[in-house]
Amino acid sequence: MTKKGQLEMGITLMVIIIFMVILIASLILYFRFTYTQIEENKESILDQRYNSLLNVIIGLPEFRCSKAGVESECLDASKLDGFREVSDSNSDYYKTIFGDVEEIWIEVIPENGKDYYDQIEYNIYGGSNGKGVIYSVPVSLFYPDYKKYKIGILKIRGIL
Amino acid sequence: MVLRLNRKGIAISFNWIFSMIAGVLILIFLVYFAVQNTDLFGNVTSKVVSEELEILFSGIETIKTKTSLNFDKNVELRFSCNQGKQVLNVNGKSGNSLKGKIVFAPNIVESDVFNIATQPWNVPFRVANFIYLWDEGYEFSGDAPEIDLIEELRGNGEKIVFALDNNAGCANSGNLKTIYYTHDEDLDDYQGYVCFEGQRSSPVRFYGKAMMIGAVLSDSYENFECVKTGIQKRLEVVNDIYYKKSQKMIASPVDIDNCNPQINGLSYTDAEYSTDLNLLDFDNVKRFESINNNLVRGGCVGIY
Numbered sequence: 001m002t003k004k005g006q007l008e009m010g011i012t013l014m015v016i017i018i019f020m021v022i023l024i025a026s027l028i029l030y031f032r033f034t035y036t037q038i039e040e041n042k043e044s045i046l047d048q049r050y051n052s053l054l055n056v057i058i059g060l061p062e063f064r065c066s067k068a069g070v071e072s073e074c075l076d077a078s079k080l081d082g083f084r085e086v087s088d089s090n091s092d093y094y095k096t097i098f099g100d101v102e103e104i105w106i107e108v109i110p111e112n113g114k115d116y117y118d119q120i121e122y123n124i125y126g127g128s129n130g131k132g133v134i135y136s137v138p139v140s141l142f143y144p145d146y147k148k149y150k151i152g153i154l155k156i157r158g159i160l
Numbered sequence: 161m162v163l164r165l166n167r168k169g170i171a172i173s174f175n176w177i178f179s180m181i182a183g184v185l186i187l188i189f190l191v192y193f194a195v196q197n198t199d200l201f202g203n204v205t206s207k208v209v210s211e212e213l214e215i216l217f218s219g220i221e222t223i224k225t226k227t228s229l230n231f232d233k234n235v236e237l238r239f240s241c242n243q244g245k246q247v248l249n250v251n252g253k254s255g256n257s258l259k260g261k262i263v264f265a266p267n268i269v270e271s272d273v274f275n276i277a278t279q280p281w282n283v284p285f286r287v288a289n290f291i292y293l294w295d296e297g298y299e300f301s302g303d304a305p306e307i308d309l310i311e312e313l314r315g316n317g318e319k320i321v322f323a324l325d326n327n328a329g330c331a332n333s334g335n336l337k338t339i340y341y342t343h344d345e346d347l348d349d350y351q352g353y354v355c356f357e358g359q360r361s362s363p364v365r366f367y368g369k370a371m372m373i374g375a376v377l378s379d380s381y382e383n384f385e386c387v388k389t390g391i392q393k394r395l396e397v398v399n400d401i402y403y404k405k406s407q408k409m410i411a412s413p414v415d416i417d418n419c420n421p422q423i424n425g426l427s428y429t430d431a432e433y434s435t436d437l438n439l440l441d442f443d444n445v446k447r448f449e450s451i452n453n454n455l456v457r458g459g460c461v462g463i464y
Contacts, residue, residue: 016178023185030193045211052218059222061286062401068452068462069284078461082404090397096245097260144461145412 043160050101050135050158057104057124057154058139062086065142074140074149080106080122087125098125102132102157108141108150117143122152132157206250209235213248216276217261221289226277226312236270237293239263241386262390263291264374267383271295277309281370281391283440284347284449285464287398288391290370294377305341305350309373320376329363330355339375344442347449351441356381364388367440392437399435402463409461419460 057063058075062083065076087094098104103126110120136155143150209231216229238249246258262281278289297315302322304310321333325340333355340363341352353363354375364384366375371391378384434444448463456462 012175012178019178019182023189027189048215052215056218056222061288061398066285066462066464068456069282069286069449069464071286076405078405078408079401082401082408086397086400086404090393090400093260093393093397096257099259145409145414 046133046158046160047135049099050133050156053098053101053156054135054137054154056097057156058137065144072142074142075106075152075154077117077119077122077141077143077150078145080124080141081119083122083124094125100159102126102159103128104154104156106139106141106152106154108152117146117148126157128157132159134158203253205231205233205235206253209237209250210248210256213237213250214256214259217258217263217291220276220278221261221291224278224280224289226275226309229274229276231272231274234270234272235274236268237265237274238268239265239383240267241382244386244389246386246390260390260394261291262288262387262394263293264377264387265293266295266377266379269293269295275312277312279309279370279373281368282349283368283395284445284452285398285402288394290374292373292377298376302338305343305372307369307373310376313373313376318379325352329353330359330361333358333361335359337379339372341372342442347442347445349442349445354378354384356384365438367437367445388437392435395437395440396435406463409463412461419455419458 061071063075063079064071065074065079066072104124106122106124108120108122110118134155134157136153139152139154141150141152142148212229212231220227236251238252240247240249246261246263248256248258248263250256273295275292275294277292279292280286280289292309294313296317298313298317299319300310300314300322301319303324304322319336321336321338323333323338323340325342326332330338335358338355338358339352340355341350343350349367350369350372351365351367352372353365355361355363356379361381364375364381366372374387375384378387434440452462452464
């Protein structure tokens with residue numbers, strides 16, 4: 001091979017190497033960008049899903065308070081108290097409604113006493129393993145026999 | 161590109177080979193990019209429609225509403241039944257479970273715009289809001305009941321006959337789907353049965369205005385029975401909740417002083433209720449309503 005041939009071979013190899021480097025760099029950039037986009041989409045879909053689940057829970061007749069069939073904007077604490085037993089005995093059914101959430105519970109500001117009225121937390125569904133993102137919304141709790149209201153926070157722990 | 165057997169020819173070949181490799185790589189990259197960003201074989205559309213319907217159903221299943229959903233392109237929704245659970249296929253793809261939602265719709269609906277409405281099912285407490293989905297209206301004949309949503313469903317599609325219940329089963333039906341019903345003035349509600357294939361079919365019972373509207377949209381016995389399975393399950397769990405609540409009220413330390421539940425011999429303990437959907441009737445519902453009213457009038461906490 002002549003010197004000119006060697007030179008042209010060298011140039012060709014250089015071009016191939018530079019091209020490969022640019023290609024790999026752009027592929028890395030592209031996939032990183034796509035990955036970030038997928039992560040953002042996933043987060044926004046889960047946000048929508050869990051926020052809509054909070055609305056679904058608040059609207060379920062299993063929790064909503066009513067008087068002679070007329071519903072109002074609160075959750076009935078006496079229903080919440082008995083719900084865990086019902087959800088445990090119908091776990092497959094509630095899994096289809098609540099989907100892949102880890103846990104659903106309601107926190108209440110504590111007061112002194114012994115009755116369900118003084119419960120500081122109603123565990124509605126699932127159990128805590130401490131993982132996942134928490135979505136919450138304030139709710140009004142009605143204690144029908146005490147005829148009193150309290151403020152609670154409905155929380156769900158979603159899987160990310 | 162011809163490989164010449166001289167020294168210069170080697171360099172020319174390399175350039176051609178390099179151009180081909182680079183071209184193929186760029187082409188693959190572009191095809192891949194296009195596939196990622198276009199609706200490949202309709203998969204993206206079916207996923208988007210599926211997600212949008214799920215979010216919409218979740219948003220409206222707790223309220224009474226009527227709306228329409230426009231996808232800007234023709235979409236086929238196919239409702240089927242898998243082991244007593246409703247499954248939704250969009251454009252023949254991805255069978256999604258409806259996550260406990262009770263949806264009445266024809267087996268197949270195909271359009272770019274869908275009508276969607278909801279109606280609560282009360283027996284007498286609310287068990288669920290049923291979701292209705294349809295594309296074209298129905299032609300009603302006979303004694304069509306005066307219900308707003310039935311009027312909304314009017315159109316030029318399938319012919320459906322409404323008739324007052326005469327307890328004669330499907331024998332007097334013609335060849336069309338016939339809905340026999342009775343109206344109760346006190347409850348302002350309906351009960352009856354459906355003959356899906358006219359006189360050739362067996363009657364299928366329904367209770368309530370919301371289920372009667374559902375019977376209009378269900379185009380087969382199997383479709384209706386599948387939705388009924390979901391309703392039956394909800395009735396059982398919601399009834400269970402009210403039973404637990406009544407037990408709690410009996411045990412409550414504060415309500416008894418203010419409450420006289422033994423009015424007309426009816427109390428919390430009488431609040432037993434038939435959870436068999438096929439046995440549910442006006443008498444059953446009225447009895448439960450009467451117990452609840454007596455409790456409330458006696459100063460007690462109502463069950464529902």
